[in-house]
Amino acid sequence: MSAVPADRGETLEAPSRVPFGEALRFWLKLGFISFGGPAGQIAIMHRELVEQKRWISERRFLHALNYCMLLPGPEAQQLATYIGWLMHRTLGGVVAGALFVLPSLFILVALSWVYVSFGDVGWVAGLFYGIKPAVAAIVLQAVWRIGSRTLRSPRQVPLLWATALASFVAIAFLHVPFPLVVVAAALIGVVGARVVPAQFAGGGGHGAAQKSYGPALIDDHTPTPPHALFRRSRLAAVVGVGALLWIAPMALLAAVQGWHGTLAQMGWFFTKAALLTFGGAYAVLPYVYQGAVEQFQWLTGTQMIDGLALGETTPGPLIMVVAFVGFVGGWTRQVLGPDALFLGGALAATVVTWFTFLPSFLFILAGGPLVESTHGQVRFTAPLTAITAAVVGVIGSLGLFFLVHIAREHPTPGMPVDLVSLAIAAAAAVALLRFKAGVIPVIAACAVTGMLLRLAGIS
Incomplete structure (x- = not known):
């Protein structure tokens, strides 16, 4: 795992592999707290996934978001589907998108x-x-x-x-x-x-990435996983x-x-x-x-x-x-x-x-x-x-x-x-x-x- 110095002199390591069950619990929670329209929902995902959990880097998050902006449909729900798919294949995408809607x-x-x-x-x-x-x-x-x-x-x-x-x-x-x-x-x-x-x-x-919150599970230079090719x-x-x-x-x-x-x-x-x-x-x-x-x-x-x-x-x-x-x-x-x-x-x-x-x-x-x-x-x-x-x-x-x-x-x-x-x-x-x-x-x-x-x- 890679490590970089943090702002407070700490050393941050990239998160290890996220089990499907842990991701499922997060997507379920997101379905109940995703107030504030698309701007608020995207902000919640950014705070949780980029800043705190570091499951995905700022640049990769914005890259996915910009793709969702090109599509018809609710961009925040599609962004959740995209990240879930990137992390845990088709099942991960379906679960993330569905739990965004079902509550x-x-x-x-x-x-x-x-x-x-x-x-x-x-x-x-x-x-x-x-x-x-x-x-x-x-x-x-x-x-x-x-x-x-x-x-x-x-x-x-x-x-x-x-x-x-x-x-x-x-x-x-x-x-x-x-x-x-x-x-x-x-x-x-x-x-x-x-x-x-x-x-x-x-x-x-949505602009370009400006800040790094430390190494992420899916980082800027992480190769595209085989299922996403x-x-x-x-x-x-x-x-x-x-x-x-x-x-x-x-x-x-x-x-x-x-x-x-x-x-x-x-x-x-x-x-x-x-x-x-x-x-x-x-x-x-x-x-x-x-x-x-x-x-x-x-x-x-x-x-x-x-x-x-x-x-x-x-x-x-x-x-x-x-x-x-x-x-x-x-x-x-x-x-x-x-x-x-x-x-x-x-x-x-x-x-x-x-x-x-x-x-x-x-x-x-x-x-x-x-x-x-x-x-x-x-x-x-x-x-x-x-x-x-x-x-x-x-x-x-x-x-x-x-x-x-x-x-x-x-x-x-x-x-x-x-x-x-x-x-x-x-x-x-x-x-x-x-x-x-x-x-x-x-x-x-x-x-x-x-x-x-x-x-x-x-x-």
Whole structure:
């Protein structure tokens, strides 16, 4: 084992081989503490895996993260899958990725049942009255966070600014389907990489490693393990198994309830959604809203906002809000009959989660050995940068929708809008953007405020 001097004059040795059981316990713990959205989840993994446990070096961690940034799907969950796969082969990747999701699924099924069963109770309704403006503020914070990372000065990247503005107009006013926005942005990136490559340099990445925390189990110069080397036979096997894992449950759902049945349509719709989640959950939410609320009417717009609020307060990827969508849709459509509403909702939530996350596992297990070497080459990263710029506009349209919705839901007497909700949203935005308050404390404060206002008869 190698050793280097530590900052305090100590000598650090690289960790010895990590048993699978020890890694499993860590991934299980991570599933219950992964609050704070992708930024918070990645920070937790960095602190635990790079700084404290030193299972992977800073440079290798960022290299894996940058690869996950190129993929559709939740980057934090994919990063856990990637590191688990690198350490303990396919089983390690599956366990790490699954345990990142399963605690959130169980918690959201329970909270969704409480919501549909007791959502009309006064104090519960008051909680959601306060949470909705907080969610609008959180979406605005996401616009700022992603925009500040992607859009530099308009003079430096005018094409990216134009892409963001065009995507906002396309979604908010022209109601262009989200997949078309993604495709158009990717084409802009492909062309832009050839014509004005400087505008697309450095977008969407996470920088380079700057610090060493001592020798790691998977260090900067540790050879790629044999199972992570590219082989055509392995790629074919992973793709074949992945196709089977998609076809078998889809065929079963279609055979039992028909292709146009609720569960089969949920599986197909969320498969498509999983392939469009460039830029994180906020980017795909407009597409989920278009399908789940407007097209299939599995739930209402108000319920969609409430589901996002629940997703913000639970561990795991924010895209797990789709489990809430599935539960409410399965409950309202009575997919297992009127005498099994909970089981129908839980089954629908599970189906939605399966088809949403299956592609994420396949992207890592199949593409990890193949695509890593392409990172950092502008012709590959430019489409991602353009899509991320479009995501800024898309999320902005989502924020506008939320603000309009909360303003109109309970208008102040004598006024066309709900001034109280807008005031709560403004206060939450100031807390998040100006004072850098955490998401959970802001949601909790807004929820208590809404409950007190509702009980006092003010809202």
